[in-house]
Amino acid sequence: MKSHKQILKNSSDVIQTDGKIDRRAFFRKTGAISAIAAASVVAPSVLQASQDDPNIMHHPQWGQIWGDPVSENLYGLPSAYEHNNTRRYTKLLASGNYRAAIAVTPIHESEGIITPNGLFFSRSHGGTAHIDPNKWRLMINGLVEKPIVLTLEQLKRYPRVTRTHFIECPANGGQEWRRPQYNSLQFAKGFMSCAEWTGVYIKTILKDLGLKPTAKWMLAEGSDNSEMGRSVPVEKVLDDAMLVWGQNGEALRPEQGYPVRLLLPGWEGNLCVKWVKRLEFSDEPWYAKEETSKYTALKPNGKAVQHFYANEVNSTVVIPSPEKPWTSIKEGDEVEIEGLAWSGMGTITRVDLSFDGGNNYVKANLKGLILPKCWTRWSYMYTIPKGFKNKDGKQIILTSRAMDDAGFVQPSVDQEIFGYGVAKEDYGKDKDKGMGVESVYHRNAIESWEVSENGEVNHVQIRTI
Template sequence: MKREIDNKRESRRGFLKNIAASVVAAGTLAPSLLKADDPNLIEEPEWGKKLGLPVDKYLYGQPSPYEHNVVRRVHELLSSGDMYASVAMCPIHELDGIITPNGLFFNRCHGGVAIIDPNKYRLLIHGMVEKPLVLTLEDIKKYPSESVIHFIECPANGSTEWRAPQFNTLQFLKGMMSQAEWTGVRLKHILKDAGIKEGAKWVLAEGSDNSHMGRTIPLEKILDDAMVVWAQNGEALRPEQGYPIRLLVPGWEGNLNIKWLGRIEIGDKPWHAKEETSKYTMLMPSGKAIRFFWPMEVNSVITRPCPDKPWTHLKKGDVVEIEGLAWSGHGRIKGVDISFDGGKNWVEAKLKGLVLPKAWTRFSYIYKWEGEPLLLSSRAYDEVGNVQPTIDQEVGKMGVENIYHRNAIVTWEVKANGEVHNVQIRS
């Protein structure tokens, strides 16, 4: 990327040297490169003169080969030194709308991606129930289904930024999240068949992959909106998302949405699993840690422009849409404000498209850019009245060693030449 940007900058400089001074004065903005009598129009393009691919070429469709750079990406610092307990980041800078294509959905796992034979898949439900149950995949799909749209976000999303800005790419700044339409059954319907005993309060949900990861969830959440899902965006879950069955806990830490779900145990006490002790606990400056922290808090980020999608192609005076994503596990997004001066003054952006509970929501602001440098930030607020905090507010309370649940305001520095850099506004 660095080299590419450098190349771009070099070629732009070279180009600027060779054209009229007036254009140079117009800005350091890249002029339109489209010449008159464009051969791409004047001449018939090659795809207009020959047959395309036969319809049986890809019986499961593939993206255009020209889209090969739109992929998940990894970094060895974000893993345990291997690619099994690791994460592949979603290219959210390339996404449109609010649905993530299944092949680009971020992938976090703790022992590799398990490939489960759906014919051998079993879900065991036991503990404080009248009738412990074994369900096959076919059994689960017999229950009446619902389809809902929710994001899933790893609570460590953005965790490299606690002390200072480090990644100059949106994919690595906020790519530990994605959103899909999930289809499955509300767990409350299945639990009618098991019958919950008096005194039950907590639920252990455990994956059947090699990490056997378990998490404690309050029964109240399970009976409220938790689901056992088998489909994402209209097709079976991808193995990376827990094929054939994952738990969906809307709005909560990604880690709680147990993939390859194998077991549900009902009990009267919390379990204190490994991801509730050594990891996924929030160490505060007092030296004490918050033990359970479930919802993903109100958050937002501007996706266009961003370091990966800069404004280097704009002409001075272009009208441009500033666009981004806002989300909250506490409910619906109520609104998003935008600042052009690093947070001193704010204006209201517009929400656009579907505004759903516990879901990515697009926001938009139409802006006429004269090539002036900007410090561009977004600040979302949600249905419970929580407002996305500044870095100083967040660090002031939580310190810098928390790892999880970082939702402070993100700021892009837009330079006169249209380059965009990740910066932080902090004391």
């Protein structure tokens, strides 16, 4: 198979040998044409021949010469022009050599509710393990009558189920408790992705193993060098917990735990142990490293929330976003504001949209499939006002707020920090109320984009302190 780079190189050769089109000039021209078309008062016949689009007037090379034979790219790759649609990482969120680190999903380029496997966010505690599926084994032991070992082939004999769920790192947005940090949707909200998973309900495997009544907890342990482990209540295991090997119609990618990972629908990504090798049942929880020293949310009273399972209801405006601004949009244009909503507590029931940073809301519209513990798309049609300003003369600030069928609604920044229903003059007085700003994890306050006079979109927070 050709590498991405080789293909890019060839394509670029093709462009460079095509000397007929001065690319700069043609961008200038198309810009002028768009401006005229946008005015939309000029009849087509009035346009001069000089305004003809060379993209229409000249045969593009791809329309004349052979394309690739089908023997090329037997595992298909994105168009070379899509090379900027990629995971990204930053030094801030990494050990020195990027082995305990995260690469985040370009949410701003996301389409629909499925993240392509190559763009699914990647988080590991000791690097991406590369496992030989023939040598992979799963052990299930502890408080079961019959401790067993399974090969991958044996695991795949169980009846399969396929479910579409998001997985979210609970540190999604976690760098922004004290102020906005990223002028980027990818980094502000991209510690998550959504996929269709195929595997087996763990309870199907347990049925014949004889789970003992004293079993209250399950340890899931990874086979990577960090042996990432987490304690899971048996109740969740007997509900919808899965061992999955399929992701969007193919095998899991190594970054997602190939050949098998744990999937606890709706619960924090860290619990969905990758490269899983062992499940043990016990009467008490374990206190693994990533459920005490990390993945615990420190509150103002000095206590930290542990075993903080579900990712709470959340949402964001995707179009526009800092990466996808409204700089080519003008007054009077009718545009679709589109976004994502998700909840690990249940199913999205409603999304509201604000143009003033969450002070006043209108109802937005859900669209497409609306599934439990899954990304849900929402939309609102909007006519752009002059200068991207509200009637009071202030710049638009787009803020979305989602609700789920468990009755949860996203808090404002102040509400999450100081507590719901606390008056401004009482902020910080009751240390048992609110999450404060040191939690790192499970931040789900509303997110705001301020639109500048020329259509740029900037990340802001509406907050008292």
